[in-house]
Amino acid sequence: MGHKTLHRNREMQNQNLNDKVDKNLLTIRDLEFGYIPHKPILKGINLDVPKGRFLGLLGPSGSGKSTLLKIIIGLHRPWHGYIQYGSNKINYTKTAGSTSALLTSYLVNPIKDSIRASFSSIGYVPQIESVDWSFPVTVTEVVGMGIWNRSGIYPWFGKGNKEKIHHMLDSLGIAEYAKRQIRELSGGEQQRVFLGRALISNPQILILDEPTSGVDYNTREKIFAILTDLNSKGMTIILTTHDVTGLGKRLPWVVCINKSIISQGPPNEALNQENLLKTYGLATDFSSFGIDKNKNTLSLTDTVVAHDRRHDTNLESE
Numbered sequence: 001m002g003h004k005t006l007h008r009n010r011e012m013q014n015q016n017l018n019d020k021v022d023k024n025l026l027t028i029r030d031l032e033f034g035y036i037p038h039k040p041i042l043k044g045i046n047l048d049v050p051k052g053r054f055l056g057l058l059g060p061s062g063s064g065k066s067t068l069l070k071i072i073i074g075l076h077r078p079w080h081g082y083i084q085y086g087s088n089k090i091n092y093t094k095t096a097g098s099t100s101a102l103l104t105s106y107l108v109n110p111i112k113d114s115i116r117a118s119f120s121s122i123g124y125v126p127q128i129e130s131v132d133w134s135f136p137v138t139v140t141e142v143v144g145m146g147i148w149n150r151s152g153i154y155p156w157f158g159k160g161n162k163e164k165i166h167h168m169l170d171s172l173g174i175a176e177y178a179k180r181q182i183r184e185l186s187g188g189e190q191q192r193v194f195l196g197r198a199l200i201s202n203p204q205i206l207i208l209d210e211p212t213s214g215v216d217y218n219t220r221e222k223i224f225a226i227l228t229d230l231n232s233k234g235m236t237i238i239l240t241t242h243d244v245t246g247l248g249k250r251l252p253w254v255v256c257i258n259k260s261i262i263s264q265g266p267p268n269e270a271l272n273q274e275n276l277l278k279t280y281g282l283a284t285d286f287s288s289f290g291i292d293k294n295k296n297t298l299s300l301t302d303t304v305v306a307h308d309r310r311h312d313t314n315l316e317s318e
């Protein structure tokens with residue numbers, strides 16, 4: 001391929017990327033981030049999230065899924081690239097000497113407020129395993145925390161808000177636990193409480209980190225049903241999962257990630273053997289993903305549960 005053709009192709013590619021931006025609820029371009037200077041965890045990330053998309057970020061443990069979510073909600077500051085929330089673009093540039101600059105300037109959240117100002121809200125459900133459950137707080141209080149920024153320190157004390165919280169708990173089937181300490185609940189119930197906290201502010205995007213990890217089969221199905229219902233009513237959803245067969249391939253849109261984005265699209269296109277190999281590494285047992293070797297695509301009826309490939313992928317090898 002000649003130099004000119006290459007150049008023109010790249011220009012066309014950029015034009016295509018630019019055309020899509022305005023139609024997206026969330027647009028990420030050329031994003032790079034790492035916790036340690038010169039060691040990027042995420043590189044060259046481009047992602048389009050149109051309104052109404054139900055998207056699963058798939059990748060092995062340590063591939064940067066949680067990190068990307070935390071960047072989207074403003075917990076970490078990217079080294080460079082930009083994120084556009086609706087029509088509001090936040091540009092990140094590497095400041096001079098940043099590699100030797102205080103690491104903390106990248107780890108704290110100087111941009112959270114500007115995201116909140118530009119975007120009515122993002123609902124975030126953290127991975128339940130990462131929450132400190134010793135904190136004494138009731139179910140009602142946790143959901144009330146989702147009404148941030150509205151009416152002082154204890155926003156859930158207002159009558160209108162109390163009704164709102166009750167209605168939310170009811171719709172998630174956890175109204176009977178309203179007064180219980182959150183640490184007394186099962187993983188699936190805790191998951192629903194945090195979902196309530198995220199949903200009560202009526203977010204434009206719902207973001208969930210491993211919503212089905214550490215829960216049993218029935219709970220996973222319940223959570224999947226709730227999310228599918230929310231999405232059918234128009235909610236845009238981004239979630240992460242390392243469970244490809246149990247959850248990932250049942251989503252309408254998947255993004256395979258391992259430091260950079262490997263593939264994306266409907267699961268029967270994005271999850272072919274080649275892409276899974278690039279995402280999960282050589283040691284992957286593809287039969288556990290329900291790969292039909294002859295067709296080189298996933299069989300969508302297969303229900304084998306994928307193993308957590310935590311130890312199979314060496315992120316350092318490059």
Ligand SMILES: Nc1ncnc2c1ncn2[C@@H]1O[C@H](COP(=O)(O)OP(=O)(O)O)[C@@H](O)[C@H]1O
Binds near residue numbers: 035
């Ligand atoms: N706070 C942190 N400080 C330093 N390294 C981190 C931190 N959080 C995550 N990492 C590292 O970043 C990489 C990606 O982690 P993470 O985004 O949690 O991956 P995933 O969610 O896909 O399992 C891993 O190598 C992890 O060890």
Ligand SMILES: [Mg+2]
Binds near residue numbers: 065067209
């Ligand atoms: Mg994670």
